[in-house]
Amino acid sequence: MVLSLCMSQLIHAAVIDQWTFNYRSVKNGAFTNSSRPKFSEKAKTFNATTHGPVDFTKITSTLRLTGETFLTVDEAFTANDMPSDSLSIEAWVMIDSDSAGTVIACSAPNTAAASGWNLGFDGSHFTFTLHSANASAAIESKHQITPGTWYHLAASYDGSVASLYLDSELESQSDTAGGPINYKDAVYTIASDAAATSAQKLHGGLFRIKVHNATLSAEDVRVSFVTAGPVMSPEPVVYFENTGASAGPWLVFAADNSAIVSWETQTPMPSILIYGPEGSLDERIENSTKTQKHSIKIPNLRHNARYSYALVSSVAGKEAVSNNYLCDTFFNYNKARQEQSTSPFSGKRAEAAAQSAEKIIAKIGNAKGLCLDIGSGDAALAYEIARQSGMKVIAVDTDAKNVAKLRKTLRSAGVYGAQVTVKHVDSYTTLPFKDNTFNLIVSGSALLDGRQHDLTQAESLLRPSAMAFLDNSLEPKPKGSVAASADWTHQYGGAHNASYEGESLSGATSIDELDVQWIGRPGPRAMVDRNSRVPAPLSVGGRLFTQGYNRIIAQDAYNGTILWSLELPNSIRMNMPRDAANWCADDEALYIAVRDKCLKIDVENGAILSLFNPADGPDNNTDYDWGYIAQSGDQIIGSTVKTGASYTGFWSGENWYDQHMPGYGDAQGYGAGKVSSDIIFAADRNSGEIVWQHDGSVILNTTITSAKGQLYFIECRNRQILKAANRRIIDKRLFQDLYLVSIDEQDGTKVWERKLKLPSDIPVLYLAYGEGSLVLVTSVDSKKSYEIMVYDSANGNRKWKKSHLWPSDNHSGHMQHQVVVNGMVYVEPLGYDLTDGTVLTENMGRHEGCATYAASSNALIYRGRGRRIAMWDMADESFSAWDRLRPGCWLTTIPAAGMVLSPEAGGGCSCGNWMETSLAFAPLPCPPPAVERSRNRFVESLDVTLTVPKDGAVIRYTLDGSHPDSESPEYRTPVRVTESSTILARAYLPGGASSPESAHRYHEIIPEEAVSVESPQKGIRYAYLDATELPASLESLNLEFSGTAEYFDPSSLDSNSKKAVMFSGLIELPENALYSFHIASNEQAALYIGGKKIGIPKGGSVQQAEIGLKKGLHKISVFSSRNNTVSDLTIEYSTDGIEKLPVTDAMLMHE
């Protein structure tokens, strides 16, 4: 009774702000303020808006904070809303780091201003500071903070004494302040102070915060602590991923709408998992068998639903709960398969089909993807292949009646569409599918009935390395690999970092030479936001691997089939310009670093084969993670990096990672710190045993390069840097005591080293290998330039050094990665000769938007004009781009497997019209016909020249809108169009293969009639104007002409105070044509033809427009500002048949 009375008084008297940080109280990113205004002197209540991810990670559903998120109280808040004489703050908080930070503050952004108050922590103790007009108080708790422990923290101020309580115990008091609190420029924030620096954000958890406009007594604090106690977990939270030898969890979805969650613990214990619909953890699954390798199946998950789950450790009868994780069945890519369908076939024939399918599946091994059944017979084999393997089968048949029958049969079995489809075709030799598409090709009627078909097209339809079974011998007919196709095994192609790995794209250098091979999943929902510069996709053995938001998706690169996916919490890594990627692949395995482990994953099925530890870090009291990773021969090259160095933040523009590095160490420099390692090592790729390690320095991750058995990197040996706690380094001393080092990868012995002298204001630096050279590229902030230094990889001798201005200081213009290909080094905007640094091109395709370049043998692939995915032909320096396709902000479109692979990466851009889809583009056997000219408007007639896309090809075309075929007219001479028309053209190769159709549209422009003037006079009249800006229209002017001039020459006119001159008269044009006019001036000027304004140049710029005009006289006016001396007003014209010519005196007249 006494207790409840006290609590009631407390609430009624004083609570002005109260936020409870659970999922029920957050809406649109803002936590509701649940204080009751009627009990408050304050008229308003302010919600708290989150800045960063919102994650409720505990069974008590408290807000989990990872140093990325903070909250601000509504902008409407002012200092008048905060009590200054009598104040108390309570916070239920858990701290999970040893750095300093804020729980809640009402203080000025500039700490020098000394205003307001801050309830926070300094890394070991809780703190409370406040500032009155003339003095301050700063107190700290007696007890040290135990990370992972929940506390009730209370602070009060009564106008003279500041008090700090921890779990209701009075810890410290101070009377040094005195007087009303000064709130000048104060901002109200939670989990961060007003400066909101990344280093100061709270890492831990928040349950509730209350602010009172009264001074809580010790008893008030005790009551509050006791009454709120039961909702808090009494046990410290155990984070499995932070416990050294433990690992996980990882989650795999199954076809039966279940998910299997696996994890490992340091000691044997029962396997316990709790889960429920998102935000709840009400269900519990337990296996009492003690083990270190845990696996729990969550059954009966709902279609497209989100669940929370958490792991429970149980040691000596005491349980603790992990973070909670998301299980979103939207990402169950296995769900379409119907495991338990009833076969519509029976008898011996069905048995034969089942046995044949079994043998085929056994022979091809890991059967996944798309199967084509050519001449399917009764489709029994197609059905069995789908049932036994999960492949999607398309059966084709030339017998329309049989097709109808099969469709009904399979549909009645419930497998039509999702597992097997049937299509009628005219012929088995002209099947309507892309080459290199199918993982398996069979012929049901040939295998089971011995029927003979012409199956010669089968090989081309098979994807590389796949097999066909086309007769009852069941002997596979394997297909080889695509000639000249290449893998993309590391971030920049290979461990050499050249951004080129040998992919030729069969010579394709423009988008017209490529066509969609497949389109579809994954879409944007699977991905990290586009801005965060995540690791590049990889491609090995015809597979495409993409990292999504804490997940890996493996696809068949040739048909987009999702082969497997793995939900992998904590795997996100970002800011590739300042760190190394977290993954690489070889023919057998994918290796991915997740915190303090490297997971070795089977590339075929996603099974986790092994967990490797990095080499031990130098300090026993420091946590380390696995940093860099590369595969080389039988070894994995790795690095050991201090925990927390890698970038994982993904919320807000700050995580765009486009910063230079102005103001080292301040908020603006956030994201520019270079992630660096303490140790680099080699581990056996099978056992994970450390073979050798190199330590004693700080190694810059973006420079680690492996090529031809040697490892190269830049290391810093500065003692202060070595001693520093952080390995996301923004200290300028990182660029002192620098060495370029070469190590033998087999035994770790040093081959050579070279001392480097680099500037200290480097936004990015990269090392790459190509053709016996090491290419070091740095950008230099003070010079706004790139420096390119090339060294002999054998001995470290410098070959050459060049420098050029960077193209821009934003959107990655200042942080481009080099491309080393074909004896060239490309660093935007220049291409250098790798041997001597000669500039060979200045016309490199310019990037737009945040991304960097990859290369095939003949083209650069990047984000180009219009911010689209683009190609730049190295030979003819031409540009092409796919409309409405955008890459992510770094390197997300790669040339590999003989194709351009572009997994979705632009997702989340709410301001764009991007397609948001994954695709692959394959080279065309024959590109479509192009035209030699780009003009598509004409007057009277136009001759169109088509270009033959390939030697020996014949172009056939139409002008009537029908699609051209092999019977259409053959193109021999330029096509004359005399009215608005579309030329549809298709090229045919000898043998019958054809290009896609190309469409070229031409619009007839009806020219404006000439004016009829009797006896026109030579020269053009002029009038002075007071206007300083361009007239809105000629009609609005009432010109009083001052005279007649021979030409538009303002400098020849009288000097007077008028600001502008307008020439007006007639121009005589020589023919009916589509005219382009060009105007240039060092002043503001405009040209009017026939009353239409067609150019507004400023300061020498030139604009032009096309206008159809008939032969004869047309009205012309020219406006020129006279603010300065007009020195070079020129007017020129051109037509389809006339190169640019000046408008001459002889052409100018007046009425």
Next chain:
Amino acid sequence: MKSLKLKRYTVPFAGLATVILVSLMLSSCGSIPDGEDWPTFRHDTQRSGVSSESIDVTSLSESWAYHSPAAPNPAWSGPAKWDAYAKVNGLRSMRDYDSVFHVASVGNSMFFGSSAENTVTCIDARNGDERWVYFTDGPVRIAPTYSDGRLYFGSDDGFAYCLDAGTGELIWKFSPSPEEPLIPNNGAFISQWPVRTGVMLTDGTAYFGAGMLPWKNSYLCAVDAKTGSTEGENCFTEMLDIMTLEGAMLASDSRLYVTQGRVPPAVFDRSNGDFLGQLPGGGGVFALITPDSRIMHGPGNKTGWITESDSESRERIAQYPLGNAMLATEDRYYILTDTSLSAVDPETRDKLWTSRSNHPFTIIMAGNIIFAGGDKSVAAYNADDGSLLKTFDVDGRAHGLAFSRGRLYVSTDTGSIHCFSR
């Protein structure tokens, strides 16, 4: 530009067969309940979602349910988790036109297309029995349109189809696109010019669009509904640049409106297919034309809004934040959000009433009843005051609703179609 197209397939004597077979169908269906048909996606070419049919909602109960062996296979997956750069949480899908098997219903027949089985199916509305199934070579994503005994729809195989509605026999099919190999798309094989607009019928002309790749041409077609021919009055085939035509088309007297997914809807001259511009307000495939010729569309590019524009001038009139779907009658707008259903005066925009609602996916109206689709249930509200009258349990999320002749059809994301009737 008018053009002769090659890929048109016509079945001889189909017209005569149609008359005979529709008669057979009607006679075999027994008596047809009073009420209104729901012959196309959201009832009509304005996509109003409104039927004038009066009903006693308390008398409705589940009479049958159809369960597809496989869930719908939507064309696109999304939306993105968030726009982290711009700090926008809760992005809405702008391409969710095929999350369920939407239905049309005429007489005692109900029709739907399947993105899982590549089919169009006719169901006996009285008992849920299957009457016929027609197979195409690609997913069918938009509800078929019934007109004059025929059924029209589009498929990802690149064709627009016309069937005899009574028998499911093909009358004609037509593709405006060139013949190119099919491409894999989430396990299916589709044309690079899929017909994802459905087929819309007005005044004897069938309208549809084909194309999804902006770097290739797309096609807007108006063909003779009887023959599928591009020759004839009001017929055309327009080749378009940088467009993605997807979602059910709409028509006013003079305009065609084609939603474009992540791009604002495109507006065309209905008489010749000339492109007139885009609507303001961002992308999305929800759209309707109000009785006073305003066009609503959404949910836009961020957290959801419905933009009201003048259907002729395309000028923006208003924007309704957080709107997922709307209805428009002569004197009221009804706006559905994640948490509420509201009635608004169209002129003053004053809210007439607001009811809390946890049925956020879609709304339709029959007589005085508003049905709202939710997760595992559908709610019926009194349109006069927003009071909740009844709920109906369903399997999955109810993104598709239709009402015809006393029957409420509910399509869910599990591939189920529930029928509730007297």
